[in-house]
Amino acid sequence: MQITIEHLTKQFGNTTAVNDLSITLESGKLIALLGPSGCGKSTTLNMLSGILPVTSGRVLFDGKDVTALPPEKRGIGLVFQNYALYPHMTARQNICFPMEIKKIPKKQRLERAAELAELVHITPYLDRKPAELSGGQQQRVAIARALAKDPQVLLLDEPLSNLDAKLRVEMREEIRRIQRESKITTVFVTHDQEEASSIADQVVLLRDGIKQQEDTARGLYENPVNFFVADFLGTPPINKLHGKIAGGKIRLEGYPEPISFAPASALADDLPVVLAVRAEGIVPGAQSPAFTTKVLERYSLGKDELVRLAVGETQQMRGFVPAELDIQAGDMLPLGLKNRGVFLFHAETGERYI
Ligand SMILES: Nc1ncnc2c1ncn2[C@@H]1O[C@H](COP(=O)(O)OP(=O)(O)O)[C@@H](O)[C@H]1O
Numbered sequence: 001m002q003i004t005i006e007h008l009t010k011q012f013g014n015t016t017a018v019n020d021l022s023i024t025l026e027s028g029k030l031i032a033l034l035g036p037s038g039c040g041k042s043t044t045l046n047m048l049s050g051i052l053p054v055t056s057g058r059v060l061f062d063g064k065d066v067t068a069l070p071p072e073k074r075g076i077g078l079v080f081q082n083y084a085l086y087p088h089m090t091a092r093q094n095i096c097f098p099m100e101i102k103k104i105p106k107k108q109r110l111e112r113a114a115e116l117a118e119l120v121h122i123t124p125y126l127d128r129k130p131a132e133l134s135g136g137q138q139q140r141v142a143i144a145r146a147l148a149k150d151p152q153v154l155l156l157d158e159p160l161s162n163l164d165a166k167l168r169v170e171m172r173e174e175i176r177r178i179q180r181e182s183k184i185t186t187v188f189v190t191h192d193q194e195e196a197s198s199i200a201d202q203v204v205l206l207r208d209g210i211k212q213q214e215d216t217a218r219g220l221y222e223n224p225v226n227f228f229v230a231d232f233l234g235t236p237p238i239n240k241l242h243g244k245i246a247g248g249k250i251r252l253e254g255y256p257e258p259i260s261f262a263p264a265s266a267l268a269d270d271l272p273v274v275l276a277v278r279a280e281g282i283v284p285g286a287q288s289p290a291f292t293t294k295v296l297e298r299y300s301l302g303k304d305e306l307v308r309l310a311v312g313e314t315q316q317m318r319g320f321v322p323a324e325l326d327i328q329a330g331d332m333l334p335l336g337l338k339n340r341g342v343f344l345f346h347a348e349t350g351e352r353y354i
């Protein structure tokens, strides 16, 4: 099922929760709706499901306008953060419930429940009640129950937020597997950029109800359209060095002399900019460095070594260095800048120059 969202807007009084959002979600894919808390992810999902009426705009399923259809007529399965299983029913009864509503004969219900239990790996627990299941198991049951309606679309709103960190990583891989096997068009809402990046075919990043960018996770990471996108994706977060253009160079705050950075040569004097550098965007000890830093700290992250560096008097950054590089706190470290992972933005508007 292909989902098309056209100029979707949702207004709550004076708050515009979703603002003129247009997206096409391809059939059979897993799409992440990503963004900080309050950016309109749940509101968008709830308009897709029909739980919330739209203020304006349209939702199309395979080209058919479903904007006015109630949730039960849209062929969707829903999973929320709090699993919302029926506490007095066993896992099997929970999974069977939507099929009972659809008046599917008992034998077929039980067969389908057994199939779904296999798919989500909960077969041994079918006779347990929710209170006797772990968080991850409950969430698997919730997914099986959502799939029991044979939905054309699966909508998941922060389904892993209540799980601990290790289980969250396991379950996101499980959701990916279940989605691949069932091939259902899935919309996955999360505020966690790593979670979105690790499972989605396509990521839609929202801010204040407005779509910022829509691409693969790699596309967002490597080619952000603005500062917000660059800053939202990546661990550690992208380094932000503030400065101003001066004579075609960048005068970084607190750094003694202007630094050469070719793309700056076309920009007007006094323009406030942010030189944004990913931790892997540096060339430590370059022959012709862009600037020189002072090592403050060096940490080992297992396979990588990370250093915290002072850039002049007032700014700092973090960067990856090869494990064999012989530097320690107090040393001066000249840095070159790579083409990849280095961007220049307007400091206020976030507009990207390079
Ligand atoms: N029922 C509602 N009434 C009024 N404002 C709401 C309602 N639901 C959401 N909002 C507001 O709309 C914005 C988007 O909310 P939401 O879609 O829940 O964000 P997210 O899921 O990305 O955290 C927020 O500013 C929120 O306060």
Ligand SMILES: [Mg+2]
Pocket: 041, 042, 043
């Ligand atoms: Mg939400």
